[in-house]
Amino acid sequence: MQIIVLGMHRSGTSVVARLLNMMGAYFAPERVELPVTTANPKGYWERRDVINLNEDILTALGITWDNIHQFKSADMTDEIQTRFESLAREIILGLDANRPWMLKDPRLCLLLPFWQPLFEIPICVYVHRSPLQVAQSLKKREDFPLMLGIALWEKYNLQGLANSANMPRILVSHDEIMKNPIATVNKLYQDLLDCEIQGLRLPSEKEIQAFIDPNLFHEQGNVQLQSTYINSQQALLFDAFEKGNIFQLEPLPNLSQGASEILQAYKEKLEEMISSQKNLEELKQSLQTQAKEFQQSLQTQKAENAKYQAQAASYRNRATTLEQEIGDLGNKRQALQTQLTSTKNTLSEKEQSLSTQKQNTQKLMYWIGGLDQDIKAIFDSLTWRSGHFMTQIALKLMFKKAGQTAQDHVQDIFAEIAAWNLSDQSGEIQQVSPTEQIKKPSRLSKVIQPRNYQSWIKNYDTLTQKTVKQMQQLIKEWEAPPFISIVMPTYNTDEKWLRAAIDSVLQQIYPNWELCIADDASTKGHVRRILAEYAERDKRIKLKFRTENGHISAASNTALEIVNGEFVAFLDHDDMLTQHALFWVAKDILDYPDTMLWYSDEDKINEKGIRSNPYFKSDWNPDLFLSHNLITHFAVYRKTLIEDIGGFREGYEGAQDYDLVLRAIEQISNAQIRHIPRVLYHWREIAGSTASRPDEKPYAIIAAKKAISEHLERRNIKARVTESPDIRGTIRVQYALPVNLPLVSLIIPTRNSLKFLKRCVESILNKTDYDNFEILIINNNSDDPATLDYMQQLEKNDKARIIDYPNPFCYADMNNQAVEQAQGEIIGLINNDIEVINREWLSEMVSHAVRPEIGAVGAKLWYPNNTLQHGGVVLGIGGVAGHAHKGFPRGHVGYFGRAALIQNFSAVTAACMVMRKANFLAVGGLEAEHLGTALNDVDLCLKLNEHNLRIVWTPYAELYHHESASRGYEDTPEKKARYEKERAYMKSRWPQFLMADPAYSPNLTLDAEDFAYAWPPRVASIA
Structure with missing residues (x-):
């Protein structure tokens, strides 16, 4: 009898083959057996000639042992059988002289149809092992992905089982051999005897224990990984192996779609690599040929160099002559330039004089017109006919108030002319419109301070002497004040702005700093002069002058070379720091010593020094940061972090600071990033600056997309990075969906409300481009016949499942029960009052929900009148929570784009919320006891936050929300009382979040949902 050992590679076939050899089964003469390797220290117990023959057959079939996507048993044609049969018969003949014998090679799972006609009475010993353990072993030995290893396990076993179906078979578990070697070997021996195999002996327990070493059993699987990587069909096969009824599994399933796709992808990758290798060989040959040609060309060039050198000497002489001529021409050009400047100045003076004369003429014509009218009025008036005195008496007798007469008006005009003459002599010019009317006296009115940014600055961001003294005293008390290096690259900076930038550093209340300036080979002479002047004035200012212009990244790196501080901050050459900027940075460094990166709020400052447009930022918001550069100004790093990432990278100009942060955050945790909620930086808003127009530098968005794409690649995240369609200069990151789309259970609670329910369900069915979803409708005591009939039709047509909830309305509990059944x-x-707008809504939300760091995903919800209903939830508004940008019209992007960018919020509404079921269950679902109706979605999100899972809001999932159609409004005493209890619970459960929402700013209001300024801000004072 012949013993044929079948099983997938790395399944334990070598162990079983050795045990059979110990029982007396012959397998190979010396020098034919495969030697021991580090991958298999106990030996393979295979024959070289068998392996070589099997490899030749696979090659003839156009495959390899691991590239078997298209292989099927029918490929074993008569031509293959005829071509290789003689070699196989020779091997069998040698084995038959030493019965009983065994044959082992995992490739036999595929090639058994070739060998089987050569056997007389074969017995199959089929070895199986966990697919995950096999995949882990292949990953270690071959560096195969786990999914590929599992797909190969499925293909080999399906082929092996099908090809051995007509043979007697004995099933052996690798796991049982390792756990219970003695009992397993005894059973194998007995099974072989039952198959009437003669000439075997049972190895002693000592022999078995000496051979089987559990320490070599490295890959022992993982339950969580197994549930993640193994599909349902593979799980079915593995279960049948484990239960021992695999040989009774009929019919055998076809290869699963997932495994087929993986093997197909692997095949294509191999073909691509082979093609690349071929191209490389061709390129190598081409390069060698070119090298020979270059060598010959080099010899020719050497011969010609002597001739060129002689010519070069002649050219140098000619160049000297030309330089002299150029110098003469330069002197002439300078003289002409001086003459041109003088002419321009003269022309400017003439133009100014002409302008003055025109304005004077304009004024005179205006006054002459007025005089002409008044003269006519004088001759026609009672004043002219009766005299001014008589007119005044007449008016008093008529009980009329005397107004301004023509005579008064004439006197006023003459007074204006006299004043004009005086002003003209002093050189002041005032333009007067020809249509200007005499101004009426202003009325007294109650003065109400406007709530604009200028008033906010006056009230809350203006330093007093008392505050400055408090800061100075606190600095004296610090035992180890941090040393901060400010990096500032310069290039042809306007003198006014350069001085303002440096002065803003010199005026710092905090003194322990240095200013490291690298000038990028400015061509304007005043830059070097001013820098040298300041460096001479204050030794804390250090300079480095580059000889070549390398742009901002290279210049910044040059400045970094002279940094001595433990902390590094960045200042643009035309921007300004607030006077207390470094104080607050130093204080935060001391208060939070584990932090690696800081950033602050910022505003803009125009050419007149007027501040505007403050960006009051959230705390660290990873998804908002990928939408736009949240950090920008004022950024402070630990020097070691800058050194670890190698400073700035050239080639990212326009987004070099964005790229720097992207690489920095890869080295640190989110907890090591701190936001200082104070305006510490003034971004200069002048013509041509990004502050003035974000799209002023179109190359910046190109660099930003490149930097973000590379950041995601480094983190092994598949995503598409594009410019946001709504805001120029911002980013949209579209995360890739899994190859096998996960099933989404959409849960819709309802009581009657056919109009809302039907619109909701039909819009989902007709306007959703994500295919793999089910609809679960929670029926809460509906008694409307039409609604019940509609639900029945949905269930009958397999468009929805209906879950009855016969209890009183409790939004939290009914959803919790539905999730259990999802x-x-x-x-x-x-919600049943939701209506889909854009087809990609579910694809977009699922692409975020499958991200491991995301807890829940919220959508952009609109009222039917196209004003915003939900743009994320802000905690603390109205005491508990409110919807960001509520009521904003379509097309409005909100505060710094936050109504149109992907970002993190502390919470989103469950009117449309998508998340992983496992996360929902892990935090206990919705709070039904205390928050049965309202605010349970906010509570759920905060529980996810506690588990370090972020909440994402995306504007690219848009739906209408006919709000509160499901449960109505709080419009009865009972509902109001219930709602107040729910609010009280939230305030006691989450006080820290309701007081300071990390996704919002303490400088923004809690009185409304429009991101207006807070009066006063909720920022701690210095005390």
């Missing part, structure tokens, strides 16, 4: 890996909580 079949999807992803769940979506959907």
Whole structure:
């Protein structure tokens, strides 16, 4: 009898083959057996000639042992059998002289149809092992991805089982051999005897224990990984192996779609690599040929160099002559330039004089017109006919108030002319419009301070002497004040702005700093002069002058070379720091010593020194940061972090600071990034600056997209990076969906409300481009016949499942029960008054929900009148929570784009919320006891935050929300009382979040949802 050992590679076939050899089964003569390797220190127990023959057959079939996507048993044609059969018969003949014998090679799972006609009475010993353990072993030995290893396991076993179906078979578990070697070997021996195999002996327990070493059993699987990587069909096969009924599994399934796709992708990758290798060989040959040609060309060039050198000497002489001529021409040009400047100045004076004369003429014509009218009025008036005195008496007798007469008006005009003459002599010019009317006296009115930014600055961001003294005293008390280096690259900076930037550093209340300036080979002479002047004035200013212009990244790196501080800050050459900027940075460094990166709020400052447009930022917001550069100004790093990432990278100009942060955050945790909620930086807003127009530098968005794409690649995140369609200069990151789309269970609670329910369901069915979803409708005591009939039709047509909830309305509990019954890996909580707008809504939300760091995903919800209903939830508004940008019209992007950019919020509404079912269950679902109706979605999000899972809001999932159609409004005493209890619970459960929402700013209001300024801000004072 012949013993044929079948099983997938790395399944334990070598162990079983050795045990059979110990029982007396012959397998190979000396020098034919495969030697021991580090990958298999106990030996393979295979024959070289068998392996070589099997490899030749696979090659003839156009495949390899691991590239078997298209292989099927029918490929074993008569031509293949005829071509290789003689070699196989020779091997069998040698084995037959030493019965009983065994044959082992995992390739036999595929090639058994070739060998089987050569056997007389074969017995199959089929070895199996966990697919995950096999995949882990292949990953270690071959560096195969786990999914590929599992797909190969499925293909080999399906082929092996099908090809051995007509043979007697004995099943052996690798896991049982390792756990219970003695019992397993005894059973194998007995099974072989039952198959009437003669000439075997049972190895002693000592022999078995000496051979089987559990320490070599490295890959022992993982339950969580197994559930993640193994599909349902593979799980079915593995279960049948484990239960021992695999040989009774009929019919055998076809290869699963997932495994087929993986093997196909692997095949294509191999073909691509082979093609690349071929191209490389061709390129190598081409390069060698070119090298020979270059060598010959080099010899020719050497011969010609002597001739060229002689010519060069002649050219140098000619160049000297030309330089002299150029110098003469330069002197002439300078004289002409001086003459041109003088002419321009003269022309400017003439133009100014002409302008003055025109304005004077304009004024005179205006006054002459007025006089002409008044003269006519004088001759026609009672004043002219009766005299001014008589007119005054007449008016008093008529009980009329005397107004301004023509005579008065004439006197006023003469007074204006006299004043004009005086002003003209002093050189002042005032333009007067020909249509200007005599101004009426202003009325007294109650003065109400406007709530604009200038008033906010006056009230809350203006330093007093008392505050400065408090800061100075606190600095004296610090035992180890941090040393901060400010990096500032310069290039042809306007003198006014350069002085303002440096002065803003010199005026710092905090003194322990240095200013490291690298000038990028400015061509304007005043830059070097001013820098040298300041460096001479204050030794804390250090300079480095570059000889070549390398742009901002290279210049910044040059400045970094002279940094001595433990902390590094960055200042643009035309911007300004606030006087207390470094004080607050130093204080935060001391208060939070584990922090690696700081950033602050900022505003803009125009050419007149007027501040505007403050950006009051959130705390660290990873998804908002990928939408636009949240950090920008004022950024401070630990020097070691800058050194670790190698400073700035050239080639990212326009987004070099964005790229720097992207690489920095890869080295640190989110907890090591701190936001200082104070305006510490004034961004200069002048013509041509990015502050004035974000799209002023179009190359910046190109560099930003490149930097973000590379950041995601370094983190092994597949995503598409494009410019945001709504805001120029900002980013949209579209995360890739899994190859196998996870099932999404959309849960819709309802009581009657056919109009809302039907619109909701039909819009989902007709306007959703994501295919793999189910709809679960929670029926809460509906008694409307039409609604019940509609739900029945949905269920009958397999468009929805109906879950009855016969209890009183409790939004939290009914959703919790539905989630338990949901079949999807992803769940979506959907109100019945939701209506889909854009087809990609679910694809977009699922692409975020499958990200491991994301807890829940919210959508952009609109009222039917196209004003915003939900742009994320801000905690603390109205005491508990409110919807960001509520009521903003379509087309309005909100505060610094926050109504149109992907970002993190502390919470989103469950009117349309998508998340992984496992996360929902992990935090206990919705709070039904205390928050049965309202605010349970906010509570759920905060529980996810506690588990270090972020909440994402995306504007690219748009739906209408006919709000509160499901449960109505709080419009009865009972509902109001219930709502107040729910609010009180939230305030006691989450006081720290409601007082300071990390996704919002303490400088923004809690009185409204429009991101207006807070009066006063909720920022701690220096005390």
